[in-house]
Amino acid sequence: MKPKNQRLVLVVAAIAAVLLAVLLAMWGLRERAAYFLTPADIAAGKAEQGRAVRLGGMVEQGSVQPQSDGVTIRFVVTDGHARTPVVYRGIVPDLFREGSGAVAEGRVEGRTFIADTILAKHDERYMPPELGNLAAEHKAGKTLER
Amino acid sequence: MIAEIGLAALWLAAGLAALQLLLTVAALRAPIDVARTVRAVAVVQGALTALAFAMLLTVFARTDLSVALVFENSHSAKPFMYKVAGAWGNHEGSMLLWVTVLSAAGAFLAMFSRRTGERTLLAALGAQAALATGFYAFLLIASNPFARLSPAPIEGRGLNPLLQDPGLAFHPPTLYFGYVGLSVAFSLAVGALLTGAVDSRAARAMRPWVLGAWIFLTLGITAGSYWAYYELGWGGWWFWDPVENASLMPWLAATALLHSINVLAARGALKAWTMMLAVIAFSMSMVGTFLVRSGILTSVHAFAVDPQRGTFLLALLFLYVGAAFLLFALRTKTLKEGAPFELVSRETGLVINNLLLSVILAIVFLGTLYPLFAEAVSGEKLSVGAPYFNSLAGPLALLLAVLVGVGPLLSWRRERRPVFGKLVVPALLGAGALVSTIILAPHIGLLPRAALAIAAFLAAASILPLTVRNPFRTPLATWGMAVAHFGIAVALAGMAANAAFTSERLAIARPGERMNVGPWLVQLDSVTPAAGPNWTAIEAQLNASRGGGAIKLEPQTRYFSDPPTETNEAAIRTFWNGQLYTVIGRADPSGGWQLRLWWKPFVTLIWLGGGLIGLGGLLALVGRTWRRRRRREVDWRREAYA
Numbered sequence: 157m158k159p160k161n162q163r164l165v166l167v168v169a170a171i172a173a174v175l176l177a178v179l180l181a182m183w184g185l186r187e188r189a190a191y192f193l194t195p196a197d198i199a200a201g202k203a204e205q206g207r208a209v210r211l212g213g214m215v216e217q218g219s220v221q222p223q224s225d226g227v228t229i230r231f232v233v234t235d236g237h238a239r240t241p242v243v244y245r246g247i248v249p250d251l252f253r254e255g256s257g258a259v260a261e262g263r264v265e266g267r268t269f270i271a272d273t274i275l276a277k278h279d280e281r282y283m284p285p286e287l288g289n290l291a292a293e294h295k296a297g298k299t300l301e302r
Numbered sequence: 303m304i305a306e307i308g309l310a311a312l313w314l315a316a317g318l319a320a321l322q323l324l325l326t327v328a329a330l331r332a333p334i335d336v337a338r339t340v341r342a343v344a345v346v347q348g349a350l351t352a353l354a355f356a357m358l359l360t361v362f363a364r365t366d367l368s369v370a371l372v373f374e375n376s377h378s379a380k381p382f383m384y385k386v387a388g389a390w391g392n393h394e395g396s397m398l399l400w401v402t403v404l405s406a407a408g409a410f411l412a413m414f415s416r417r418t419g420e421r422t423l424l425a426a427l428g429a430q431a432a433l434a435t436g437f438y439a440f441l442l443i444a445s446n447p448f449a450r451l452s453p454a455p456i457e458g459r460g461l462n463p464l465l466q467d468p469g470l471a472f473h474p475p476t477l478y479f480g481y482v483g484l485s486v487a488f489s490l491a492v493g494a495l496l497t498g499a500v501d502s503r504a505a506r507a508m509r510p511w512v513l514g515a516w517i518f519l520t521l522g523i524t525a526g527s528y529w530a531y532y533e534l535g536w537g538g539w540w541f542w543d544p545v546e547n548a549s550l551m552p553w554l555a556a557t558a559l560l561h562s563i564n565v566l567a568a569r570g571a572l573k574a575w576t577m578m579l580a581v582i583a584f585s586m587s588m589v590g591t592f593l594v595r596s597g598i599l600t601s602v603h604a605f606a607v608d609p610q611r612g613t614f615l616l617a618l619l620f621l622y623v624g625a626a627f628l629l630f631a632l633r634t635k636t637l638k639e640g641a642p643f644e645l646v647s648r649e650t651g652l653v654i655n656n657l658l659l660s661v662i663l664a665i666v667f668l669g670t671l672y673p674l675f676a677e678a679v680s681g682e683k684l685s686v687g688a689p690y691f692n693s694l695a696g697p698l699a700l701l702l703a704v705l706v707g708v709g710p711l712l713s714w715r716r717e718r719r720p721v722f723g724k725l726v727v728p729a730l731l732g733a734g735a736l737v738s739t740i741i742l743a744p745h746i747g748l749l750p751r752a753a754l755a756i757a758a759f760l761a762a763a764s765i766l767p768l769t770v771r772n773p774f775r776t777p778l779a780t781w782g783m784a785v786a787h788f789g790i791a792v793a794l795a796g797m798a799a800n801a802a803f804t805s806e807r808l809a810i811a812r813p814g815e816r817m818n819v820g821p822w823l824v825q826l827d828s829v830t831p832a833a834g835p836n837w838t839a840i841e842a843q844l845n846a847s848r849g850g851g852a853i854k855l856e857p858q859t860r861y862f863s864d865p866p867t868e869t870n871e872a873a874i875r876t877f878w879n880g881q882l883y884t885v886i887g888r889a890d891p892s893g894g895w896q897l898r899l900w901w902k903p904f905v906t907l908i909w910l911g912g913g914l915i916g917l918g919g920l921l922a923l924v925g926r927t928w929r930r931r932r933r934r935e936v937d938w939r940r941e942a943y944a
Contacts (some may be wrong), residue, residue, distance in 0.1 A: 162642055166575065166653065173657040177664035180694055185667070186670050187689040192683035210685055224888045226810025245810060245900050247535075247870075247887035261687070 157172050183270045184189065203264040211240060214288035220254055233258065233269070244271040305369050305448040308357030312448075313404060315350035316438035318343050319431045326428030330421070330496065337420055340427050341412040347434070348409025355402040358447055362389040366464070368454035369446050371395060377460040379836045387471040393595060393611075396474060400591065401437045403475075403482040407511075408434060411486050417507035418490065419499050426486075426493030433485055436618045444614045460862070469529035477522035477549055481587040483515025484556060484916045488584035491577045492626055495633040500573045505566035510565055510927055516556045517919040522550050524912030535870035535885045537900045539908055542691045547670040548590030551663060553581035558659040560919075561652045569714055571640030571649055577655070581626045588619045598674060622835075644716040651709030656701045664704065667693050672875035691791075694748050701939075703756050703794060706787050707763030724766055732759030739802075746802035752787075753798035759790035778925025786918025793911025799904035810894040820901025821848040822882060824855075829886070829895055842886040842895060844873070857886040881905050 192210045203209055211233055219232035228245045231254075242260055252258055252274060253272055262272035306942045322343045338668055363386050365378045375392045376385055387563040390399045468834045487508050493505040493594070526549065531539045541545065557580040567574045592598070596612030643649035669686045675683050707728060711721040735758035738753050757905045764787035768776055805820035816825040827843040839858040846853050855873035862868070880903035887896030 163639055166572075167837055169653070169657060170660075173661050174664060177661040178668070179309070180661070181665050181668040181672075184690045184694045185669065185686065188693065189672070189686045190689075192685060200802045208689060222890065226892070226894055227808045227887075245354060293494050 161168050161260050172221070184297050188235075192259075194235040195233055195238040195240040195241060196276070197271070198267075200214050203267065208210060208261070208263055210259055210261050211271075212268070213257070215252070215254050215256060219257050226274050233260070240269050242269045249274055304357050304360050304364075304366070308354040308361075309446070309448040311350045311354040312438065312442060312673055315347045315354065316403075316442060317349065318347040319434040319438055320403070322431035322433055323428055323713065324432065326424050329424055330428070335422055340424060343693060344405075344412035344430070345409045347431075347907075350403045351402045351405040351875070355398055358389050358395060358398055359386055360446075362386055362395075362536055365458065367456070367458055368450055368452070368615045369452045373451055373455050374459050375459065377458040377836070380460070380466070381835055383468075383471065384466050387637045390474050391470055392443045394441075396478075397445050398447050398548065400478055400482060401434065401441055403478050404430075404437060404485055405434050406936070407482055407486050408489075411489070413673075415507060415673050417589075418493070419497065419503070420736065422490070422497045422499045422504060422507075424493070425496040426489040429489035429492040430485065432541050433622060435824075436610065436621065437608045437882040440611075440614050440618060443610045454469070463802055466862075467529065469525065469533065471693055473522060473526050476518050476525060480515045480517075480519030480522050480556075481549075481552060481590065482509055482915055483518060484580075484584040486511040487515065487559065488626065490836065491580035492629060495629050496632070498636055500571045500577055500637050501792075505563050505576065505888070510581075510777040510923060512556060512560050512583075513919055513923040516553070517916050517923065518559050519549065519553045519556055522768045522911060523553055524909050524916065527912070528909050531868075532872055532874055534746060535807070535872040537872075537883055537885075537898075537902070539797075542669075542688050544670050545594055547666055548593045551670070552583055552586040552590055554659050554663040554666065555579060557585045557661070558656045559583050561655050565649055565652050566812055569641050569643070569649060571643060572653070573637045573640050574634045575632075578630060579656070581623070581630060583626070583877060585619075585623045586667075588615075588622065589667075591620050592616060593670070598886050610614070610716065630662025641715075643714070646712065646717045648709065648712040648714045648717075649706065651712050654791070655702065658705070660694050660696050662702075665698075666691065669694075692749070692819060700749070701755055703753075703760055703790060704752065706790060707760045709768045709789070710764075710874075724944055725763060727814060728759045728762035728766070732756060733760045734758070743802060745855060750798040752800035753794050754802070756797060757791045757795035759791075760794070761788060764788040765790060778928065779922045780925075782925060784918070785921055786915045789911045789914025789916075789918055792907050792912070792914055793909075795907075796904055796911055800902050800908065803899045803903045804905075807897075809897060810890050810892075811897050812892070812894040817880075817897070817899070819881075819899040822846050822901055823848065824884070824897075824899055824900075826895065826897065833859060834860070839871070839927075840886065842897070842928060844884055844897075846875070846884075852941055853882075855884050857884045859886055876906055878904055903926075918932030 163200065171300065177197065188208075190208045190210050192212055195211070195213050197203065198211070213233040213235040216232040216234045220229075221230045222228075223230060227247075229248065230241060230243050233242055235242050242262075244260065244262075259275040260269060261273040262269055262271040264270075322340055325336045325340050325343070327336060329340070351782040355722065358371075361372055361384070362376060365372060365376055365380075365385060367376075368372045369394060371394050374394075377387050388395075390396045408427065411430065412427055415426075417424065449621060489542060490504065490508045490511070494500045523546075526546070527539050530541065530546075531537070550629060559576065559582075562572050562576045562579055566576045592612075592615045596615050598612055669690050670732055673684055673686055676684060678838075707719065708725065732755045736751070736755035739746065739754050743751075765784050767780055768784050770776070807817055809817050813826055813827040813828050816823055818824075823846070825845045827845050829842050831839040832839040837860045839860040841856050841858045844855040844857070846855060853875055855875060857873040858871040860869050860871055870885055873884045883900040883902060885898040887898060889895055
């Protein structure tokens with residue numbers, strides 16, 4: 157192959173690779189990004205049944221109920237407008253408390269949210285991105301408890 | 303006083319960096335001889351930042367609470383080691399560490415680089431000074447680590463207990479050496495583009511830096527993964543968290559660069575591509591720094607509320623990346639075409655390696671930034687996690703792993719002999735692994751199954767390059783390549799085994815009760831309180847056995863008072879064939895305790911593989927520099943005889 161053609165082939169290959177990556181990523185993001193929903197969104201029927209989503213809000217005071225098997229809990233997440241019951245099987249993270257914010261990963265089945273994971277802090281000042289806003293609103297005095 | 307010395311040293315270093323930049327610009331435009339001056343300035347600048355960093359360590363070691371940063375992040379009751387390590391467990395301190403490594407790298411470049419042409423080195427030192435000037439400005443204007451508090455408070459706020467761990471002492475500095483080591487590759491690429499000297503000599507000058515940075519990145523990511531694994535108590539080793547991706551992206555780019563630089567060094571081909579990768583690799587370091595340090599991950603809104611730091615970093619990022627790309631666009635036409643190669647050749651193999659790594663990098667990059675982008679544009683909130691990354695990057699990584707076994711067997715320029723003959727044994731091993739997983743473990747997922755088969759293939763294929771010659775005569779760099787590629791197979795096997803064969807048990811247990819996990823029978827003996835220097839804890843005494851003798855495990859939940867937090871301390875036991883991982887949860891009203899147990903077969907191979915990959919890099923680095931020195935001695939001798 158002539159050097160000139162070789163360079164052309166390489167450039168074309170690089171562009172094709174980048175295009176492929178972008179197309180793959182767009183497809184993957186459309187299919188697999190988990191939308192962040194609030195209880196109000198779920199009440200409004202925005203959640204597709206069974207699809208992976210994140211639920212964020214405040215854990216309602218007095219709502220945490222350990223179940224008889226000892227490792228499952230039920231609680232209610234609220235955003236001040238609506239309430240979503242959540243079921244979670246596992247050890248809750250260290251910072252999980254009634255009256256404070258939480259983000260759960262899982263899916264909606266019926267009217268209940270089945271959580272696979274409850275997110276906790278990761279490093280010094282890290283909060284699940286979606287909670288930043290809620291926490292700020294909370295501080296600003298727009299309390300979410302009714 | 304100590305803080306003031308540190309601040310003064312930082313200002314002086316910033317001034318010197320600006321001077322260094324001006325001198326190089328002047329020297330590149332007019333024929334004035336300032337090379338020695340520039341080198342001296344770079345070295346002094348490095349020494350001054352090192353002094354500033356030492357001053358920061360001192361105020362932390364002495365818990366000088368009149369320094370705002372110490373007050374916010376330290377506490378007098380903290381163990382000494384964490385007082386010192388706490389110096390870089392916060393924004394300002396870690397940015398100072400970043401800049402210290404940056405200017406130290408510049409100083410080393412000025413002192414030890416003899417491979418590069420004088421003008422290219424000068425231009426590279428100018429680029430390094432341009433980088434440093436911007437980041438000094440960022441530190442001094444937006445993140446002064448030495449700001450004082452008056453009056454001094456009587457006690458500090460403490461360090462997040464998650465960070466109170468030996469991992470903190472090593473993980474961030476290791477990663478930073480990697481991140482910032484890539485800045486030298488960036489500067490040398492900019493220098494070579496400016497002077498038009500993009501050739502195999504420039505590649506050979508860049509290579510030790512890229513290798514060194516890559517080794518640090520590899521070890522930093524491996525250590526960080528293990529840290530998250532045992533400290534978070536979730537049993538996972540990689541979460542596709544944006545902070546993790548921030549370190550993975552420079553690693554992917556550096557891995558691609560590491561391979562293409564060999565093509566440029568050995569064959570003089572892939573010139574523009576290699577320069578581009580050098581620019582991208584350090585850009586990814588800066589993107590990573592921006593993601594972690596701007597607060598944008600917490601929330602786009604938090605970023606908008608306190609925009610100074612984020613905007614500053616973003617401006618620096620755009621300035622440097624934009625300038626480098628502009629330079630690239632202007633100069634790439636002037637590059638001579640590289641040496642030609644045939645379709646089936648080592649060069650083509652490395653091009654495919656580069657393309658696959660670039661595609662994976664783009665997928666990780668888009669997945670990491672898309673949520674930020676979506677929220678900023680449409681206000682829609684979403685998260686991109688493991689389902690996206692695993693299903694897109696996973697198959698591509700596996701394809702790459704197969705090709706890793708083939709590529710090193712090809713010869714440069716043109717492959718005459720068919721290589722498939724050599725691959726019979728590895729292919730049989732891979733097929734054997736595939737068949738045996740289908741028979742022995744019919745229910746595991748597709749990706750783990752493929753990964754196990756490919757790991758078996760690659761483990762055998764990766765050592766083939768060592769069989770070409772007498773192993774003692776094989777160059778150390780070839781040994782390094784084989785070890786690193788073998789490490790990929792080991793890590794892949796660990797990942798697949800963990801995904802396929804982990805057994806998990808979550809249950810409530812009262813003292814005296816037993817439960818099974820994998821081959822283990824675990825008994826909860828008792829739960830007792832425990833105490834440490836600045837924490838109290840609930841500790842479970844577990845007794846685990848499988849057939850033979852019993853072992854004891856003591857997982858804890860620790861309660862810290864400054865700041866008030868609790869953390870899980872998992873108790874982990876390592877065996878040759880896996881790890882037993884135990885976590886204690888909350889108390890149950892009936893008098894039992896939540897226990898979470900995992901038996902993770904061969905999970906340690908993940909980090910062992912990571913270590914081998916780093917070791918392979920180290921062998922290659924030693925081999926390259928040592929061989930070069932020997933060659934230089936031969937040259938000298940020849941000159942002496944001539």
